[in-house]
Amino acid sequence: MSRVVLGVGGGIAAYKVANLLRKLTEAGHDVTVAPTASALEFVGAPTWAALSHRPVATDVWTDADRVPHVRLGREAELVVVAPATADLLARAAHGLADDLLTNTLLTARCPVLYVPAMHTEMWEHPATVDNVAVLRRRGATVMEPASGRLTGTDTGKGRLPEPVQIAELAELLLHRPDALPHDLVGRRVVVSAGGTREPLDPVRYLGNNSSGRQGYAVAAVAAARGAQVTVVSANVELPDPAGVDVVRVGTALELREAVEKATQDADVVVMAAAVADFRPAQHAAHKIKKSGAPPEPVTLEENPDVLAGLVAGRRPGTVVVGFAAETGDDRHSVLDLGRAKLARKGCDLLVVNEVGPDLAFGQTHNAAVLLGRDGTETVVGHGPKSALAAALWDAVAARFLPAG
Ligand code: CTP
Numbered sequence: 001m002s003r004v005v006l007g008v009g010g011g012i013a014a015y016k017v018a019n020l021l022r023k024l025t026e027a028g029h030d031v032t033v034a035p036t037a038s039a040l041e042f043v044g045a046p047t048w049a050a051l052s053h054r055p056v057a058t059d060v061w062t063d064a065d066r067v068p069h070v071r072l073g074r075e076a077e078l079v080v081v082a083p084a085t086a087d088l089l090a091r092a093a094h095g096l097a098d099d100l101l102t103n104t105l106l107t108a109r110c111p112v113l114y115v116p117a118m119h120t121e122m123w124e125h126p127a128t129v130d131n132v133a134v135l136r137r138r139g140a141t142v143m144e145p146a147s148g149r150l151t152g153t154d155t156g157k158g159r160l161p162e163p164v165q166i167a168e169l170a171e172l173l174l175h176r177p178d179a180l181p182h183d184l185v186g187r188r189v190v191v192s193a194g195g196t197r198e199p200l201d202p203v204r205y206l207g208n209n210s211s212g213r214q215g216y217a218v219a220a221v222a223a224a225r226g227a228q229v230t231v232v233s234a235n236v237e238l239p240d241p242a243g244v245d246v247v248r249v250g251t252a253l254e255l256r257e258a259v260e261k262a263t264q265d266a267d268v269v270v271m272a273a274a275v276a277d278f279r280p281a282q283h284a285a286h287k288i289k290k291s292g293a294p295p296e297p298v299t300l301e302e303n304p305d306v307l308a309g310l311v312a313g314r315r316p317g318t319v320v321v322g323f324a325a326e327t328g329d330d331r332h333s334v335l336d337l338g339r340a341k342l343a344r345k346g347c348d349l350l351v352v353n354e355v356g357p358d359l360a361f362g363q364t365h366n367a368a369v370l371l372g373r374d375g376t377e378t379v380v381g382h383g384p385k386s387a388l389a390a391a392l393w394d395a396v397a398a399r400f401l402p403a404g
Contacts, residue, residue, distance in 0.1 A: 002077045002174045004031045005108070007101040008048070010038025012151050013083040013117035013160035018043060020082060020163040021051045024170065032072060034058070034101040036088065060100050069100060073107030078174050081105075083117035083160050084142070086128050092140075093131035111173040111180075112140040115166050120156035141180045141224055143169065144243025161242030168217065169224060172386040179390035183397050185226035190262045191219040192273035192306075194234035196252045200298065201284040208274045212236030214323070214366060214385045215272030219244050221389040230266075232258045234273050252276050252303040259306055263318070268396055270321040271307045272351075279303055311346045319400040321392065322347040325355040335369060342371045348400055349373070351392060370395050 004024055008014050014035075024031050033048040037058050048056045055062075060069040073079070081088065081101070088101075092114070097103045105112065114135060122128055123145060132142050143166070146159040160166075172179050193215020197205040212233065219231045220241040229244040234255055240246045247262065249255045252275045263269045278300035288295075307322045314320055324341045328334040338352030353368040366385045370378040370392065376399070380391040 002029050003075050004029045004170070004174075005072055005076045005079045005104055006031050006033045006052075007079060007081040007088075007104065008033060008035040008039040008043070009081065009083045009085040009088040010036050010041060011083040011085045011117050011160075012042060014039050014042040016160050016163055017082045018047055018051060020080070020166050021048070023163055023167040024080075025052060027167070027171065029174075032076075034072065034104055036099055036101055057100055060103055069097075069103035070107050072100070073104040074109070076104070076108050077110050078170060078177075079104065079108050079110060079112045080115065080166065080170050081112065082115035082166060084114040085116075086118050086122040086125070086131075089114065089116065089128060089131045089135065089142075093134040111177045113166070113169055113173060114140055114142040115160060116142065116145050116158075117160035118145070118158050119150055119154070120158045123158050136182050136226075141169065141173070141182075144223055146240070146242040162239040165220060165239065165242055168220065168384065168386050171384050172221070172390060175383055175387050176390060179387065180221070180224050182226045184222055184393065187222075187227045187268065187401065188266045189219075189222045189227040189229045190232065190259060190266045190269045191215050191222070191229065192232045192234070192255060192259050192269075192271050192275075193219065194236040195274040196234045196255055196276045196303075197250055198252065198276045198279035198303075199250075199283050200280050201286065201288045203287055206276060206278070206280065207235070208276065210234075210274035212238055212273075213364065214388070215270070216241050217385040217389040218270050218272055218392060221386055221393055225393055227268075230262045232262060232273070234275075252279060252306070256304055256306045256309065259310070260313075263310060266318060267401065268319040268321065269310055270323075270392070271310070271347075272323050274325065275306055276303055305345075307345055307347060319349070319396055320347040321349045321351065321396065324350055324352045326352060327356050328354065338369065338371055342373065347373070349392070349395055351388070353388075372399060374399065 031052045033052050045056045146161045147157045148159050194212035195208040195210030197207040199205045223229045223243045232247050247258045281299040281301045326334045326337045334354045342350040350371045367382040368380050
């Protein structure tokens with residue numbers, strides 16, 4: 001159980017933050033909510049108190065004998081500010097301290113995660129851009145807002161990311177406070193995620209169990225570390241990671257085309273998708289019916305190896321990362337198979353994880369070994385998939401990217 005302060009700013013997205021609070025308390029954390037006075041215009045104190053099981057204050061005068069303006073920040077292991085309005089970002093960047101939340105931000109020495117939500121014009125205003133840069137330079141994590149429908153009839157960048165995505169980054173910072181340095185600024189990153197589906201007819205396909213969670217975590221962590229990220233997403237049912245371009249594909253051939261296109265000017269490509277090795281040679285135009293006779297055997301043909309193609313055609317300096325999901329067998333351990341696959345595939349880094357019932361696929365946690373082409377082997381213990389993603393970016397940034 002960790003001590004978290006949830007600072008709520010005065011924006012309409014405050015109603016979504018009630019859901020974030022639930023996720024944090026359900027994960028077992030001890031959450032104190034510090035709303036600004038204007039946040040309470042959107043969602044009242046009883047909601048925050050009931051969901052956090054704690055009293056709620058906006059000012060520094062309530063319970064003054066317990067010196068809350070210093071205590072809260074000092075004791076916190078993480079401060080999450082959501083929605084971080086333009087006004088709140090400005091006050092934080094300038095060190096103002098006129099309510100409980102801004103006092104807490106000055107006394108906290110733990111990681112701080114700002115989750116902005118505002119209209120696009122406000123997000124893009126040079127004042128906000130500068131304030132965000134100042135906060136990032138001081139070590140805070142500022143998520144990129146999501147794009148889409150805003151409060152009025154307008155659309156654009158400025159939506160609060162989905163609470164589940166905020167909760168994932170919060171868990172990551174609690175698990176590893178140094179997991180989100182802003183070290184991938186200016187890097188272009190492509191991540192494939194999910195699992196391809198190879199159609200037999202209009203309603204059936206050959207597919208696999210990949211949920212896309214690991215690939216989406218790799219993309220979300222890269223974006224939080226400052227990279228410009230494109231995800232090539234094969235049949236993933238998760239919300240789009242905030243601040244990331246998403247290209248949707250279905251089959252292995254579509255995935256190859258989209259990855260190769262996106263990779264042309266990329267610094268790093270991460271193949272986290274489970275790509276089908278084979279596809280049905282025939283794709284029936286109409287639904288295959290029972291005919292009474294024994295069914296025709298399905299003939300398969302081989303799909304291209306997208307990772308091998310990327311390695312063969314890469315520009316000098318492009319870092320190529322593969323994933324290997326292995327079960328091991330009677331003669332070979334998971335790691336033996338991983339080492340052989342690294343040699344065969346020729347990529348710079350291979351993330352080897354063990355899969356099986358209740359392991360990896362569809363789960364929120366994962367463990368792995370990172371095998372480098374330079375012979376390094378880094379064990380990443382069991383943790384959230386975002387922690388494996390952070391270890392992957394640590395390895396890429398330290399070994400393969402020139403200092404930014
Ligand atoms: N991969 C790919 N194209 C394929 C198959 C796999 O790009 N047609 C990529 C995956 O995205 C992953 C890596 O290759 O990054 C390893 O995938 P895996 O299925 O473990 O490798 P295979 O070469 O298919 O080996 P295996 O014989 O174990 O199936």
